[in-house]
Amino acid sequence: MSAPATPPNPTLFFETINAYQRTAALKAAVDLGVFNAFGGVPATAGELADRCQCPVRGIRILCDSLTLFGFLTKDDSRYAPTSDTAFFLDKNSPAYLGNAIKFLTAPGIKDAFDGLTSTIKNGKVHASEEGTTAPDHPVWIDFARTMGPMMFGPAQGAAALVELDTSRDTKVLDISASHGTFGIALAQKSPRSHLVALDWEAVLAVTEENAKAAGLGDRFSKIVGNAFTVDLGSNYDVVLVPNFLHHFNIADCTGFLKKVKAALRPGGKVVIVEFVPNDDRISPPSSASFSLVMLGTTPEGDAYTFAEYQKMLGEAGFKDAALHPLAPTAQSAVIGVA
Numbered sequence: 001m002s003a004p005a006t007p008p009n010p011t012l013f014f015e016t017i018n019a020y021q022r023t024a025a026l027k028a029a030v031d032l033g034v035f036n037a038f039g040g041v042p043a044t045a046g047e048l049a050d051r052c053q054c055p056v057r058g059i060r061i062l063c064d065s066l067t068l069f070g071f072l073t074k075d076d077s078r079y080a081p082t083s084d085t086a087f088f089l090d091k092n093s094p095a096y097l098g099n100a101i102k103f104l105t106a107p108g109i110k111d112a113f114d115g116l117t118s119t120i121k122n123g124k125v126h127a128s129e130e131g132t133t134a135p136d137h138p139v140w141i142d143f144a145r146t147m148g149p150m151m152f153g154p155a156q157g158a159a160a161l162v163e164l165d166t167s168r169d170t171k172v173l174d175i176s177a178s179h180g181t182f183g184i185a186l187a188q189k190s191p192r193s194h195l196v197a198l199d200w201e202a203v204l205a206v207t208e209e210n211a212k213a214a215g216l217g218d219r220f221s222k223i224v225g226n227a228f229t230v231d232l233g234s235n236y237d238v239v240l241v242p243n244f245l246h247h248f249n250i251a252d253c254t255g256f257l258k259k260v261k262a263a264l265r266p267g268g269k270v271v272i273v274e275f276v277p278n279d280d281r282i283s284p285p286s287s288a289s290f291s292l293v294m295l296g297t298t299p300e301g302d303a304y305t306f307a308e309y310q311k312m313l314g315e316a317g318f319k320d321a322a323l324h325p326l327a328p329t330a331q332s333a334v335i336g337v338a
């Protein structure tokens with residue numbers, strides 16, 4: 001075996017081998033309330049230890065590690081959250097990711113990756129036949145309770161891309177509504193809109209709670225059950241399909257989009273929100289890396305490219321498919337016209 005031209009660098013190997021430690025450090029800091037212990041001013045390890053009620057050694061090592069990873073800065077012996085850390089990890093921020101971190105690191109998702117070798121070798125999810133696509137899978141109740149803030153940015157971005165006529169009654173359908181963040185953001189654009197949310201029954205209880213809290217209680221209704229088989233209703237102005245299609249194969253997605261097309265009024269829009277990698281499937285990293293999540297947790301899902309969505313939409317009878325990156329988030333909207 002020939003040696004690399006430049007001195008071999010093991011950094012990537014050890015960063016990857018030990019990546020679980022980085023996850024554990026971030027999760028411990030969230031659990032202990034470290035990011036909320038600053039009160040807006042830099043603090044020493046001793047001060048943070050007092051506020052978090054922990055021995056100082058652990059907090060000092062944790063904060064140095066979080067500084068190495070880029071979550072904190074350290075000046076002399078005082079630590080401070082970066083502006084991104086304050087935005088995403090302050091409990092009072094609408095974009096707070098603390099609960100999402102707990103969800104994403106809990107057994108429902110993480111266990112799937114403990115059996116990745118078997119999943120790849122056997123061509124099926126190691127944990128169960130259907131993975132997270134099983135009807136009423138309990139993981140989606142936790143998802144609905146925790147992931148809304150993470151979808152706040154994509155939901156605002158998607159809502160900004162479509163108009164709702166405020167001079168007449170309009171209807172919006174949110175497929176796989178979950179926390180409801182996407183449907184609520186769009187419905188709030190018009191006082192004359194009605195929001196219909198579709199998901200499994202237990203999940204819709206969370207959607208309804210959130211729709212009421214957003215002031216949409218009297219403009220909200222539900223469709224309970226399997227999106228592939230239930231009656232979607234008709235005459236919608238917009239059908240949102242956020243983070244749903246990636247769980248299924250292309251033929252099933254195309255068939256489902258035909259059903260969506262039939263539920264829209266002529267000229268109505270389907271708004272698909274997804275991680276959409278470039279054709280090379282390795283860029284941009286934040287979107288391309290999502291395919292691994294689908295490999296670990298679903299039998300046939302994937303992160304599809306825009307060309308693939310364009311083909312699915314074309315075959316389902318939609319016109320004018322267009323891609324809209326929802327920067328700075330890792331998601332994109334793909335919009336088609338019925």
Ligand SMILES: Nc1ncnc2c1ncn2[C@@H]1O[C@H](CSCC[C@H]([NH3+])C(=O)O)[C@@H](O)[C@H]1O
Nearest residue numbers: 140151176177178199200225226227242243
């Ligand atoms: N066959 C199905 N029919 C209806 N809902 C489903 C089905 N399979 C999965 N779901 C729901 O689809 C959602 C996927 S997660 C995506 C949730 C939300 N749209 C968001 O973008 O954050 C979960 O809420 C599941 O309960």
